[in-house]
Amino acid sequence: MNMSHETWIDIGPLADIPREGGRVVKTRAGCVAVFRAADDAVFALDDRCPHKGGPLSEGIVHGHSVTCPLHAWVFDMGTGTAQGADVGQVGTYPVRVEGGRVLLEAGRLMQGRAA
């Protein structure tokens, strides 16, 4: 198995993710939250807040940040880093839009190991 090998998977049309919202992709390594910002930028993060495991995919998206629905930790969706006074980090995955379809780089996720 080659770790540098990239596996881009078409996870569906961009229109399936609401603007300023998120959807979930289930993987063997856990759920991944895929977000679409107001400007149509897309992001993919582990769908698990490091604080108490909240589903980030259900958070309110503002700018390029998302606020966890359970206890309002705020994460920069580009880097996965917690903002403000909270300290924490969630994993991020390469994701892009091509011809209106969302492509997720799932090489790491498809190996079935916890990321």
Next chain:
Amino acid sequence: MMAEKLVIIGAGMASGRMLEHLFEQAPGRYDVTLFNAEPRGNYNRIMLSPVLSGEKTYADIVTHDADWYAAQGVDCRFGEPVVKIDRERKVVYSAQGGVPYDRLVIATGSAPFIIPVPGKDLPGVCAYRDLEDTHAMIAAAKPGAKAVVIGGGLLGLEAAAGMQLRGAEVTVIHLMGHLMERQLDPAAGYLLQKTLEARGITVHCKGATKAILGKDRVEAVLLEDGTVYGADLVCMAVGIRPETRLANDAHLEVNRGIVVNDQLQTSDPSVFAIGECVEHDKQLFGLVAPLYDQAKVLAATLADQPAVFRPVQTATKLKVTGCDLFSAGDFAEGPGREDIVFRDPGRGIYKRLILEGERLIGAVMYGDTADGSWFFGLIKDGTDVTEMRDTLIFGPGFAGGAKADPMAAVAALPPEAEICGCNGVCKGKIVSAIEVGANTLDLVRASTKASASCGTCTGLVEQVLAVTLGDSFVMSAAQPMCKCTDHTHEDVRRLIKAQGLKSIPAVMQELGWKTVGGCASCRPALNYYLLADWPLEYRDDRQARFVNERNHANIQKDGTYSVVPRMWGGVTTPAELRAIADAADKYAVPMVKVTGGQRIDLLGVKKEDLPAIWADLNDAGMVSGHAYSKGLRTVKTCVGSEFCRFGTQDSTGLGIKLEKLLWGSWTPAKVKLAVSGCPRNCAEATCKDVGVVCVDSGYQISVAGAAGMDVKETELLCTVATEEEAMEVIAAFVQLYRENSRYLHRIYKWVAKVGLDWCKAQVVADLENRRALADRFELSQSVYRRDPWAEHAQRPADWAPMMDLTREAAE
């Protein structure tokens, strides 16, 4: 040497410019044959908009006339579409026969995208691409005629403005949340919409076209949301796609466009392509600047000179007189990117610069675009802007200047300098007011009106106070709504109504928000204020809602949800109980619990099961209990006079009526009611937001109780004789709360602020006002008194994971 044969398919702006360069660089090198499907030569297509609006004529925009082609010896085949390219024999065919080539240039441009809706082929539906379309619109856009433009991008808006100038009544339907979303962010899109609406153009954003209606020709456009706009003409301007059919048929490499290398050469070395039909480095081109660069490179290539095409940054300006907007570079937010935002609501100005590291990478401006080309220069050159960052947004006039001390700047202002633009208040007037005793912001506001309207000059007024009073001035301690704004909740509510702000971008622009898209604290609050104040005009924005309200279920600590069907007044039936039991079995609900609000809670339901479980419950006649919402929760009742030997009135019946009156309404925080049938108060009505205690003579309505973090007994609002009066008073009181409280304040907190006496004056003493409040509540309920699951249960796919990769085989 014999001249080589060059055939060009398409006489558009790119091939026209290319020919100019070619004849200059290699005169006589080629015998040129120029095919064009349109029965004419090259004209300046981007100037069709002034032709449409009547500001120019076709003759003004012709770039190459018959004399020019003749002088260059070009064999013009205008009005003769090419039907086939035979690459093996190197022959191009039209209906009239074949023309051989040594080298071929494909310049077929782009085709308008026609959305596949019923009625798209009706007479009266056109695109906006060429002179024929323009003439069709000119013919239709007579004074009083109705025109609908589908698509609020660059082209659509120019079409709309042009037809409007000719006297037509124009409506623009746009799928996205704001106009020109590829070039503008929501704030600038909002300002543009405002300008267009002020000119009389109707703009409908978030509008999806369902069908174009008409018998023999277009009559109207129907949207998915049921809106119908009458139309004598429909212009579809939703986008373009490269015209690649000939290249496809000839088996050239085509992705979205015809693939070319840096020399504009296709996968066949003798075939070149240029313009909107090409794809270079995965990129398509729609603006004229890169096409002209391509023309230069292709001319050089055809003259056997070395040349390389490198796409450059482009800037956009809208050619609509009076709409001053500019956008350049990359204005998306991103990691490591920072924004500098400047808003001047009074003058309708918005500027946003996007920085990455020490460089400017994008700019969006509306209202004042004078510095656009300067910013564009900084973007293209990758200039290090660190030194001028503090004053960058003010343009080249200030760039690199010394850091300004705001206090010194205010101190230096002359007395006649205007501080408050809305109310025309100058510094001298404020200073005079301070000198006669107005030593706080509120007093200055009260006596001069300065900063009393839009409030953006509040900081300046405070600085004038500080400069005038010295150390004796204490800055006001009013808590702003959140870090995105200096305004308090109360100010925002007041200004939304006073200024007629009807969308989140409108509030953020007009009230000078300091962030681009708000935060998780202000977005839900603004969404509530807007839907409470404009029940018919504003649409609830699901994405601005906290998870429970977005998903119409309560999220639990493990990410599952709870499901609580409504039981009107706490009364149920065997059939409902059976349906609940069946649902609990079918979806393997881990816990079934009786709630404190007299209903049943199904805990631990998976998100993807929510639509199905609700479809089952809906089938049994049950609707959402809104056990998750900032809205009406339950009306708890005791059994009352129907069964109880102490009951004085039908408390259960009144509870059911109240619940049916109030359900589905959104409120600043949750609202719980109870109705007790006698003063023994078995329904615990005296610790609710609104409680009714029945007595022999009628109904005691008390409000502002609490039994949560705080425990507080209700206070008597009034006693009324009939159920009808009780219901009207309660509807009016809830509406008073909806219209006046700040978001997330329960009724007891709000009443503590405004005073119970004020509430009594509004809904008890003033009968006319009571009725008006109840009427406004009913108007809002005409939109919101409905089961959210009736709609959501229809779309289960939206609730499931977007994709399940656990089922895919690992590599």
